[in-house]
Amino acid sequence: MASTLRRGGATVLGLDLGGDPQGDVAACDLRDARQLAAVTHSHELAAIVHCGAVSGPALHRDDPGHVARTNIESTVNLLELAVARGVPRFVFASSAAVYGRTPEEVAVDEERPLHPTSVYAATKVAGEALVEAFSRQYGLSGVSLRIAAVYGPGRRTPCVIRDMILAGKAERPVTLPHGRDQRYHYIHVEDVAEAVVAAVRVGSIRKPAYTIAADRGVTMGELAELVRTIIPGPSVVVGAADDPLSDPQGAYDLDAAAADLGWRARIALPEGIRSYAAALLQET
Incomplete structure (x- = not known):
């Protein structure tokens, strides 16, 4: 991004718990408002892009308080910084998990009521509400992007696409316990970055939130077959059980982001898997 x-x-000034001086990433705990102010005080801020959070329902499931405090406190601190510094644009990385379970036959658009089924998703709903409230109360130009499951180079958290690619390379069979007929929504990391850039640069924000995904989705069974056509290897066996970490959802309606932000995903899933496989195989 x-x-x-x-x-x-x-x-770009990046902020991360660990920091990386060679990559222009400063060490900062976003939950610490004083540290955040100190790290950013000498920089002119044209926009804030908030991606710092516990990033997914699989992480810290045994410590919901940590998830809630981390995600909500960091959002409040960055919003307060944006208001105090008069930052023109605030972009919040939300998640399509905010929709919760939806009927398979009904397209999901931004007007759909939000019913989170995990603490992680609930923190994203809270973050969106805070961005909208700060925008209305303080005149901040804020927007939330409801991002589908991200795959591609640089992802650090668990990724089933990465697991299947590496298993194919190692000639290992893969067994997945759930999701054979359940729809999943993916998006390549480069498309996410371009969506964020579009949200930063668009003249005016018409909606408080936009869904960011690549297409109408794919079942895990279809995904396994697709990966094996690209990275041949032993079969991937996918069970029919419901996935406890992913809500069944209908296809996403992506027209709002195209109309208002001038953005649509450009990397189709087969192309994205090929490029991701090439990057992973080069690393190994």
């Missing part, structure tokens, strides 16, 4: 912004001429 930072590299995409830089290619467009922006100067």
Whole structure:
């Protein structure tokens, strides 16, 4: 994301718990408002992109308080910083998990009521509400992006696409216990970065939130067959049980992001898997 912004001429200051001086990433705990102010005080801020969070329902499931405190406190601190510094645009990385379970036969658009089924998803609903409230109360130009499951180079958290690619390379069979007929929504990391850039640069925000995904979705059974056509290897066996970490959902209606942000995903799933496989195989 930072590299995409830089290619467009922006100067980017990254913040992360660990920091990385070579990558222009400063060490900062977003839950610490004083540290956040100190790290950013000498920088002119044209926009804030908030991606810092416990990033998925699989992480810290045994510690919901940590998930809630981390995700909500960081959002409040960054919103307060944006208001105090008069930042023109605030982009919040939300999640399509905010929709919860939806009927398979009904397209999901941004007007659908939100019914989170995990603490992680609930923190994203709270974050969206905070962004909208700060925007209305303080005149902040804020927007939330409801991002589907991200895959591609640089992902650190668990990724079933990565697991299947590496298993194919190692000639290992794969057994997945659930999701054979359940729809999943994926998006390549480069498309996410371009969606964020679009949200940063668009002149005005018409909706408080937009769904960011690649297409109408794919079942895990279909995904397994697709990966094996690209990375041949032993079969991937997918069970029919419901996935406890992913809500069954209908296809996403992606027209709002196209109309208002001028963004649509450009990397189809087969192309994205091929490029991801090439990057992973080069690393190993």
